[in-house]
Amino acid sequence: MKLFALFVKSAPNKVFLSLVLGIVAGISYALLIPTVLNGIKSSSGTVREDVSNIYTLFGFEITNYKFAALFFFICIFILVTRTVSQVLLMRVATDVMSELRTSTYYRVMKAPLNGLEKVGAPKLIASITTDVGRIVTGARMLPDILISIVTVVGMLGFLLYLNPEVFGFLMLAILFGGVSYQLLMFIGGRYFSKSRQSIDELHESIKGLIQGAKELKLSEQKRESYFNDILLKHEKSVNKHDKSGNTVVSSAINYGDMISFFVIGMISFIFVSYHEVNEQALVGVVMGLLYITGPIGTILNSLPNITLANISYRKVTELFNRLPDENINATIKDIKPWETVTFSEIEYSYGADTDFKLGPITLEIKKSQITFIIGGNGSGKSTLSKILSLHEQPTSGCVLFDDEAVTADNLNSYREQVCAIYTSFYLFDCLLGEITPEKLETAQKYLTELGMDDKVTIDNGYFSTTRLSDGQRKRLALLVTFLEDRDIYLFDEWAADQDPQFKAVFYRQILPDLKRRGKAVIVISHDERYFDVADQLIVMENGSLVKRNQIDAVHKILEGIQ
Template identity: 30%
Template sequence: MKLLKLLFRDNRLPLSGIVLLSLCSAVLSVGVIAFINLKLIRLEGELATTLLSFLGLLALLMISSGAGQVALHTLGHRFVYRLRRSLVRRVLDTDIERLEQIGGARILASLSSDIRNITIAFVYMPELTYGLILSIAAFSYLAWLSPALFGITAGWLGLTLLVGWFFVGKVNHHIRLLREAEDHLYQDYQAIIDGRKELALNRDRARMLYDEEFDRDARAYRDNVTRADIFNGLAGNWANAMVLGSIGLVFFCASGLGWASGEVAATFALTVLFLRAPMVATVAALPSLLAARISLDKLEALDLAPETSDIATVPSLGDWQSLQLAGIEYRYPGEGEEAGFDVGPIDLELRRGELVFLVGGNGSGKSTLARLLTGLHRPAGGEIRLDGRVIQTHEWQSYRQLFASVYTDFHLFSRLLGPAAAEVEESLVGQWLDRLRLRHKVKFASGRLADTRFSQGQRKRLALMLAMLEDRDILILDEWAADQDPLFRRLFYRELLPQLKAAGKTVLAITHDDHYFDQADRLLKMDGGRLFELTGEARDRATQDAVREIGGSIPA
């Protein structure tokens, strides 16, 4: 099984010890049955000695089986803990492009449902491991006791497994379908949470989302989990009935056909009854084991970045004066008959301390350029150079550390970090809150914001503060001022940006605020995936009407 292979790959020594403990428990269990058959049924020898020996066997059995179960539970949950850490680390190391292809709903489903399924499987693992080894030891004892009865019993149980396998296949089929339905349910949850305002304003949309999408996926999950449980119940009942039937078969062959004595038949029956509990438990655990296997397949299908030992500290690229994009290209592939969209080739040089504005219509490629510049998107062609030196693949993470950003879809973290993840000084935080006019609205303690539930404009101010506290060389602002009131928008362009420039920061601001174009050292324009610099009369003509007329092909 894939789950056991994965567990054994990194835990050979402890798992070998657990198997040895389980083997000892199984041998002791069979020894208890044999002791009952040889000593207690006939009551031969000293009674006190016999009773003490029996109690001693029971004590050894409890100790060995208990130790094996504790060890396997501990090992299993440590494995799940490492798996969860590994998955989150791989998500953090995976390129933005791949994460956007996967979608947030699938990632959340794997982080929650798939990890939960694997955890549940490990809850059953000690019992299953013990039951498997016990069955092997017990059947070995039965084969020694009476080969003829063992042969007919093995054939009977083989028929049991053959029919049971049909039920197991049905269970596996429906668990796969319900796991697909679960992915769709997470997409529905995300739509309901992210679109709560639009759904509150449009009850028709809310009704259609609920009735046509959510209810469809919820019914698919319900139907498949019901069928999986039904087939699993049938498998359990079939196994239970056939195990009891094997006892009748043993006595028929022993008494009716004279294959064995009554004592041997009684021992056979006792042993089979003893095995009934672990066999039925195995059948009951099958859905969890199948779900865990499917969850592992789902995790592999995410195709995340390879696992690394840890999230290492990234070295700095050092001081710089000029950053160049040379012939940078990027392509959005088309879907079906829809044509793709090409960005570039782009040639751009940013110098330290420059204040650069980037304008362009919706879909012209502005945000794509920002992502290419910051290294969030890997270019399909061209080079990125720092002071004339080409950035190599192994330097990509270090290159990204030059940037801080506030994108339109930013996330506001509550923890405040300084340069190189250092603790921030409260006085510096206070200065920024004063600059952003948030001193009396925002509380922070122990390096964290006490609350992040503010208006979008205020959240953007806090996001800007977090970006500046990191003290990166280059700041990317994607339509940052769009949610600010006119008074603070003026303060941003006339006071904050000049202060950042004076501090030696390079700022690339995507903006449509033509009233403040005079603040920029340079004015760039994206149009149809191509970059142009507006100078002289072209810059003077970059009025609000001209900006509105800029066309594009895809959302930027």
């Protein structure tokens, strides 16, 4: 029902119309059999002999023309109502699918960075590609199910009219069949749940296969171990649970299909031995029962998709619950000019996942100043820098731009002040935002300054290629930040992939140039040779800031680290 609620929320009028048309189509379906039975009823024994009822149209004789016209009309009516009902809901379904995907994109965009890191890309991609599709496929079945249910109910009404005793027997058979069928479907659903769980693990291992290709290429043993013990293990698990689920569900569907025939057999051969049923009523009952096998089949065939859709719906809901909204004001407001950002008594923890704790730390970042952050692996440099770049909010303490505190209301606006290149940066293949001729001209100038003009061109705002060396890709990322022209620049080991010449250009020209232009520059670096470029040098150890601006002490600490 939750699935259907999605449709109702998206387009209530269309869904209502589709349902009404579906119900009308179902009722009309149920009328077809009584119409035929009445049409072929004859007092003289054979239908053909009833000459008074014959009408000639285009040279063809039509027996019982009134019923024939009614039958023909009902057929056309069903064709139109059913098609319109399905098309309407199918169009809503397509919109719902797109809306669901879009809301997942929004959710991802608004989620805090640590939430995204915790969930991980493979799970998100599995949800966007697998779950959303399954939800909509399941929900799309609803008009057919509805039409079929109405047809079955209508036919049951007809059977009640024909013979109440047969109807009572039929209801008992339906109850028994329904319960046993649901039991099988429940078992099938459990297999599909397990398969869906394995799909997440499979996506995670596919990520390892692609991103770890370099590591796997060099070792047969590693490759075999990864392939057989991890990747194929998950692949086989999906395969096994899907097969088991489909086997149970197929058996259930066939069993469900055959229930009607069992009932027909029992009524025709056993029930008639104990109850008075006249021949005409028995023919009507058998015809009715044969007729409802189609709609029952439709309902049964749709149920596996509904089961999968429900599993996927639960998965998406679970995922959304693990991706809380940052709850910050999305509006970008003008902010007051500022000179100093103060991080006061800030602390940060990643939650229960790790016992690492950052802070409390107090430090100032000023415009026209270069701050170096150094420290050993795992000392907390990147964690601190994510707070300095306003990607993360401290768990306690406060951040002030001069005297204005950063709050949920203005965080998004202050983020517009920052650009950062982390070690795990992403290089978009185009310049995002408005592309003006001036911007393109500036980009071309930077391309030359960064020594990339012989490698890359910018056409219509797109880089001609991003298939470059790591160092070259970082230079393009730098170009993008230059174009953004923000007030705070943060570089996380940016120079690590650069050749010695360009390293010198970065530390001796680019950083001082940014400083001259009034930018607040933060650099995470292990390049001791260039520490003299820093106006402020801070050292991290075990999540705490241990030294500040004491180059000698810093050298001692670095010796300790090395």
